[in-house]
Amino acid sequence: MTADSATHPLVRPDLPQHRRLVTAVPGPRSRALAERRAAVVAAGVTSSLPVYVARAGGGVVEDVDGNTFIDLGSGIAVTSVGNAAPAVVAAVAAQAADFTHTCFMIAPYEGYVAVCEALARLSPGDHEKRTVLVNSGAEAVENAVKIARRATGRDAVVVFDHAYHGRTNLTMAMTAKAMPYKTGFGPFAGEVYRAPASYPLREPVAISGADAAARAIAVIEKQVGADQVAAIVIEPILGEGGFIVPAPGFLPALAAWARANGVVFVADEVQTGFARTGAMFACEHEGVVPDLVTMAKGIAGGLPLAAVTGRADLMDAVHGGGLGGTFGGSPVACAAALATLEMYESADLAGAARRIEARLVPRLLTLAARAPQIAEVRGRGAMLAIELVHPGTLEPDAAETARIARECAQRGVLVLTCGTFGNVLRFLPPLVIGDDLLDDALDVLEDVIAGPAPTTADGS
Numbered sequence: 531m532t533a534d535s536a537t538h539p540l541v542r543p544d545l546p547q548h549r550r551l552v553t554a555v556p557g558p559r560s561r562a563l564a565e566r567r568a569a570v571v572a573a574g575v576t577s578s579l580p581v582y583v584a585r586a587g588g589g590v591v592e593d594v595d596g597n598t599f600i601d602l603g604s605g606i607a608v609t610s611v612g613n614a615a616p617a618v619v620a621a622v623a624a625q626a627a628d629f630t631h632t633c634f635m636i637a638p639y640e641g642y643v644a645v646c647e648a649l650a651r652l653s654p655g656d657h658e659k660r661t662v663l664v665n666s667g668a669e670a671v672e673n674a675v676k677i678a679r680r681a682t683g684r685d686a687v688v689v690f691d692h693a694y695h696g697r698t699n700l701t702m703a704m705t706a707k708a709m710p711y712k713t714g715f716g717p718f719a720g721e722v723y724r725a726p727a728s729y730p731l732r733e734p735v736a737i738s739g740a741d742a743a744a745r746a747i748a749v750i751e752k753q754v755g756a757d758q759v760a761a762i763v764i765e766p767i768l769g770e771g772g773f774i775v776p777a778p779g780f781l782p783a784l785a786a787w788a789r790a791n792g793v794v795f796v797a798d799e800v801q802t803g804f805a806r807t808g809a810m811f812a813c814e815h816e817g818v819v820p821d822l823v824t825m826a827k828g829i830a831g832g833l834p835l836a837a838v839t840g841r842a843d844l845m846d847a848v849h850g851g852g853l854g855g856t857f858g859g860s861p862v863a864c865a866a867a868l869a870t871l872e873m874y875e876s877a878d879l880a881g882a883a884r885r886i887e888a889r890l891v892p893r894l895l896t897l898a899a900r901a902p903q904i905a906e907v908r909g910r911g912a913m914l915a916i917e918l919v920h921p922g923t924l925e926p927d928a929a930e931t932a933r934i935a936r937e938c939a940q941r942g943v944l945v946l947t948c949g950t951f952g953n954v955l956r957f958l959p960p961l962v963i964g965d966d967l968l969d970d971a972l973d974v975l976e977d978v979i980a981g982p983a984p985t986t987a988d989g990s
C-alpha cells in the first residue's frame with residue numbers, strides 16, 4: 531500500500547483514483563440499464579450496487595454515468611491486485627492473440643502446468659503436491675470432495691455452522707445458510723454433516739479454540755463416526771458466514787484430529803487465499819498444513835479460474851479422466867493467473883494486506899467506541915469486518931447493516947454485507963489501494979454509522 535493510490539506502480543495510470551459523484555446514485559444511464567435488465571436478467575441474480583460499471587482499477591470503480599466509487603469489495607475478494615491490472619491485461623491480450631482455448635484434456639499447454647507449479651510452491655507445506663484447475667470456487671470444493679472420497683473410500687463430509695461453499699447441489703448442501711442459498715432448491719446431496727464452529731463473539735460462555743474443536747469432534751464422532759469421514763471441509767476464516775475468525779487453536783486441533791483419523795483436511799481458501807489475510811493463505815496464521823486447499827477468487831486478477839492443490843498421494847488416487855472439464859484451466863485464465871501470482875510475490879501484497887489492517891483497524895475500533903451498534907471489529911489483513919447489533923444486546927441488526935451499505939453507496943463507497951444473520955459489514959479492498967482512498971472511505975463510513983466525529987478542544 532502506498533500513501534497515494536494514483537502513484538502505485540501496479541495500478542492502471544489512466545483511471546483517476548478518487549471518489550467523485552457527478553449524478554444521483556444511480557444516475558440516468560444506470561437507471562436505463564436497470565430497466566433493460568429487469569426485462570431479461572433472471573430475478574434470482576441480484577447486485578449490491580445500483581450502478582453499472584464502465585471502468586475499474588486500483589481502488590476505484592467508475593460507473594456509466596461517470597461516478598467513481600471507492601472499492602472496498604474487490605468483486606468479493608477477487609481483484610486483489612487491482613482491477614484491470616496492467617500486467618494482467620497484457621498477459622490476457624498476449625495469450626488471447628495466440629490461442630483462446632484447446633481444452634487441456636484434448637490438447638495441453640504450458641500455462642496450465644506453470645500455474646500448477648506456482649500453486650505447489652505458494653500453497654502451505656513443502657510436501658509433494660498436485661493440482662487440478664477448474665472454473666469456480668464451488669467447482670473446486672466439489673472436486674476436493676470427489677478426491678477425498680476416492681482417496682479414502684469413505685462417504686461422509688463434515689462442514690461447519692456458518693459455512694459457505696457455493697451454490698451447486700453438493701456445495702449448497704455444504705453451505706449453512708438457507709435463505710437465499712438453499713431455500714426451495716432441495717433435495718440436497720447426502721452424506722454431508724454439520725459440526726459447531728468457533729464463533730467467539732457468540733459463545734454463551736468464552737471457550738478456547740481447543741475446547742471448541744473438542745466440541746466439534748465430539749459431534750463428529752457421535753453423529754457420524756470417525757471412520758466414516760472422508761473429509762473435513764473448513765474455511766480458515768468463515769467468509770460469507772460473517773468473517774468469523776475462530777478462536778486460536780481451533781484449526782490446529784481439528785487438523786490434528788483429522789490426521790490421526792485418516793480424514794482429509796480440506797481448507798477452503800476460496801475467499802481467504804492469495805495474500806488477502808496478510809499471509810499467502812490464511813491457514814499459515816496458525817501453522818496448519820491442509821491435505822487439500824481449494825482456491826479461486828484472487829487467483830487470476832478477475833478471470834474465472836479455481837484450483838484444488840494437495841498431497842500428491844491423495845490427488846493421484848483419482849483414475850484418469852475422473853477430474854477435469856471443458857473450460858477448466860483456460861489458457862487465458864492461466865496467463866492471467868501467472869501475471870497475478872507473480873505480483874503477489876514481487877510486490878509483497880501480503881505485506882500490503884497487513885498494512886491495510888494496521889490502517890483500518892484502529893479507526894474501526896475508535897468508531898466502535900462511539901457507535902454502540904458495533905459489537906465487534908474483527909478479521910485479518912485486508913479481510914476485515916464489523917458486526918452490527920441492537921445496542922446493549924447481541925441481537926443482530928440486519929436492517930442497520932443494509933442501511934449503512936446503502937448510504938455508503940449513495941456517497942461513493944462500495945461496501946459489502948455478509949453474515950448468517952445479515953448483520954456484518956465486510957471490508958475487502960484491493961491490496962493496491964492507497965491510504966488516501968482508505969482514509970476517505972473511512973470518513974464516509976464513520977459519518978454514515980455515527981454522524982460527524984466529535985472535534986477536540988483545539989478544533990482538530
Ligand SMILES: Cc1ncc(COP(=O)(O)O)c(C=O)c1O
Nearest residue numbers: 666667668694695696769800801
Ligand atoms: C469460502 C468459499 N468457498 C466457495 C465459494 C464459492 O465460490 P464461487 O462463487 O466461485 O463458486 C465461495 C464464494 O464466495 C467462498 O467464499
